[in-house]
Amino acid sequence: MNSFDSNPATNSLISSEADSQRTLYPYVTGTSVVGIKYKDGILLAADMGGSYGSTLRYKSVERLKPVGKHSLIGASGEISDFQEIMRYLDDLILSDNMWDDGNSLGPKEVHNYLTRVMYNRRNKFNPLWNSLVLGGVKNGQKYLGTVSMIGVHYEDNHVATGFGNHLARPLLRDEWRENLTFEEGVILLEKCMRVLLYRDRSAVNKLQIAKITEEGVTISPPYSLKTFWNFSAFENPTHGAEGSW
Amino acid sequence: MTKQQANWSPYDNNGGTCVAIAGADYCVIAADTRMSSGYNILTRDYSKIIQLADKSVMASSGFQADVRALQKVLASRHLLYQHQHNKQMSCPAMAQLLSNTLYYKRFFPYYAFNVLGGLDNEGKGCVFTYDAVGSYERVGYSSQGSGSTLITPFLDNQLKSPSPLLLPAKDAVTPLSEAEAIDLVKTCFASATERDIYTGDKLEIIVLNASGIRQEYMELRKD
Numbered sequence: 391m392n393s394f395d396s397n398p399a400t401n402s403l404i405s406s407e408a409d410s411q412r413t414l415y416p417y418v419t420g421t422s423v424v425g426i427k428y429k430d431g432i433l434l435a436a437d438m439g440g441s442y443g444s445t446l447r448y449k450s451v452e453r454l455k456p457v458g459k460h461s462l463i464g465a466s467g468e469i470s471d472f473q474e475i476m477r478y479l480d481d482l483i484l485s486d487n488m489w490d491d492g493n494s495l496g497p498k499e500v501h502n503y504l505t506r507v508m509y510n511r512r513n514k515f516n517p518l519w520n521s522l523v524l525g526g527v528k529n530g531q532k533y534l535g536t537v538s539m540i541g542v543h544y545e546d547n548h549v550a551t552g553f554g555n556h557l558a559r560p561l562l563r564d565e566w567r568e569n570l571t572f573e574e575g576v577i578l579l580e581k582c583m584r585v586l587l588y589r590d591r592s593a594v595n596k597l598q599i600a601k602i603t604e605e606g607v608t609i610s611p612p613y614s615l616k617t618f619w620n621f622s623a624f625e626n627p628t629h630g631a632e633g634s635w
Numbered sequence: 636m637t638k639q640q641a642n643w644s645p646y647d648n649n650g651g652t653c654v655a656i657a658g659a660d661y662c663v664i665a666a667d668t669r670m671s672s673g674y675n676i677l678t679r680d681y682s683k684i685i686q687l688a689d690k691s692v693m694a695s696s697g698f699q700a701d702v703r704a705l706q707k708v709l710a711s712r713h714l715l716y717q718h719q720h721n722k723q724m725s726c727p728a729m730a731q732l733l734s735n736t737l738y739y740k741r742f743f744p745y746y747a748f749n750v751l752g753g754l755d756n757e758g759k760g761c762v763f764t765y766d767a768v769g770s771y772e773r774v775g776y777s778s779q780g781s782g783s784t785l786i787t788p789f790l791d792n793q794l795k796s797p798s799p800l801l802l803p804a805k806d807a808v809t810p811l812s813e814a815e816a817i818d819l820v821k822t823c824f825a826s827a828t829e830r831d832i833y834t835g836d837k838l839e840i841i842v843l844n845a846s847g848i849r850q851e852y853m854e855l856r857k858d
Contacts, residue, residue, distance in 0.1 A: 414642070415642060505700075505703075509700050509704060512645050512700070513645075513743075515645065517643065539643070540643075540644075540645060540646075540647060540700055541700030541703075541704075542647060542649060542672065542677075542698075542699050542700050543699070543700065543703070544670055544677055544678045544681050544699070545678075546678045546680070555675050555677070556675070559675075
């Protein structure tokens with residue numbers, strides 16, 4: 391379907407004076423977000439990096455945020471678009487609260503709202519360049535979903551964005567089970583984040599883990615993972631191939 | 636300076652296969668529950684089937700965001716129809732609505748490949764098959780999606796549909812019983828799963844007949 395854009399005949403259908411306003415490519419980006427359901431609710435993990443292309447420019451970016459009383463959002467992709475999404479969500483939650491009717495938006499509703507926002511922006515060829523994870527608990531029901539920049543969405547017991555899909559999901563498919571305890575959940579998430587740290591060049595070793603239960607949201611202070619680089623194969627890499635590098 | 640080109644595509648193919656078979660007094664609609672993107676499996680448990688009306692069930696594969704939006708538009712239109720006409724839409728009516736809805740976006744299509752199944756006004760099974768821009772026809776059976784190239788020839792062999800050119804027109808519905816049709820559908824998916832990487836995980840089967848609607852599941856290979 392890329393012939394749609396590269397064909398000069400159709401390209402003019404999408405390009406015009408208003409182009410300077412459209413998103414063409416992302417500038418400051420966050421990498422993977424990983425989320426799992428556990429016994430009491432949802433756990434999300436994301437590092438605090440904001441990359442500017444290949445530069446690890448910002449190292450204290452909070453990519454996990456609470457939304458209303460019942461939800462948590464994690465974002466990867468363009469950070470400025472995430473900030474815009476937070477403004478949309480603040481407005482949404484405000485309007486919900488203004489009804490003052492005792493009802494509040496649950497995670498399923500917020501996920502649906504985000505899906506519609508992302509899809510509608512994609513329809514106008516001006517996407518919000520993010521992949522979002524939305525998790526929460528309401529009335530004992532746990533919910534964990536994700537939505538991409540073109541509006542592809544689904545819910546599952548474990549989700550991930552970006553590289554997390556390649557590296558974390560396989561680990562989760564093997565080791566996730568129903569009713570993990572909080573400690574077990576954190577160990578599992580840290581295992582995923584460690585693999586991502588070793589293998590994703592945009593990952594930074596400063597992360598947060600967020601928890602949401604019926605009681606509320608807790609986002610951990612930033613911390614780093616222990617890593618091991620002393621594998622013997624790395625010690626003298628040119629051993630047996632003198633002259634190589 | 637050359638003009639900037641967009642380096643993202645508004646479409647993705649999330650894969651999957653759909654099948655529907657019309658019987659004398661029943662209709663079987665089935666689809667796998669795998670959702671993919673490229674070589675990744677996103678989730679193994681996503682339903683592609685939606686009941687639009689009492690006697691209309693749609694299964695759609697293709698780009699999931701478009702499929703979901705299409706489902707919502709049709710559900711919304713059906714609700715309006717019920718308010719205005721105080722009755723459910725018939726399957727042939729829903730078939731026309733789906734066609735019109737797809738053609739409405741002829742110049743930025745819903746990347747959705749649909750089969751609509753149900754019971755017509757006489758209670759006979761009916762299946763309608765579509766392309767992405769709304770071209771449709773009533774058939775006795777159909778398959779759409781990534782596994783359709785593997786399934787359609789097999790169904791052609793097993794169900795031997797009469798030519799639409801025959802005069803007088805011959806009924807397209809299969810002489811198979813409901814149980815035989817369900818078994819055939821299971822065979823189709825088990826085979827498609829072997830060779831199509833986008834088909835697998837689980838099979839969801841919906842059966843519509845005079846007694847109502849029923850759902851069945853079957854495990855498929857997860858590789």
